[in-house]
Amino acid sequence: MRGGWEGRQRIALGLGLALSGAIVFSCYGLTVGARLRPVERPRSERIEWMRFPPAQLEWWIFEEVNRERAQRHLPPLAWDALLAEIARQHSQDMAARRFFGHITPDGVDVETRLRQRGIGRYRVVAENLALNFDPIYPVGTTIHQWMMSPGHKRNILGPFRYTGVGVALAPGGAYYITQIFLDR
Known part of the structure; x- marks a missing residue:
């Protein structure tokens, strides 16, 4: 049966x-008849226990970007520790100085940041940024938003071989995310 x-x-x-x-x-x-005590209004720290370590998010974003590439039969990107460090420093700078952009308030762009760290020769470079407030699915939200944006999607699926991801958690709970793509 x-x-x-x-x-x-x-x-x-x-x-x-x-x-x-x-x-x-x-x-x-x-x-019946029980007296209820008022509940204290939750503070912003109420979800801090749910925050992911930035280094873990960096790796997960790297894996998800390669998953997007694999679905389209593109070769995976290789992790580059120096690119990740440069990306992380940019994310930390954005979080500390409370700005969001490819160019710092001092006028420093991704190409200048690379040169300052000894990377002067490359074929092509690109950068994706995200400012994410999602405490539960920050990676999924970031990747989804990038894939919905033609420019960010073009970078993810572009002719690059190396990448580095940097994440910084701001005091207010936002994640500043930078991903650098490069081909030498």
């Missing part, structure tokens, strides 16, 4: 879940 055992398992599982829900609701009640 097809599906007999599976059908009984589904019914048993459904009944089990329904009963456990009834037990939870029956145990979580209010006594």
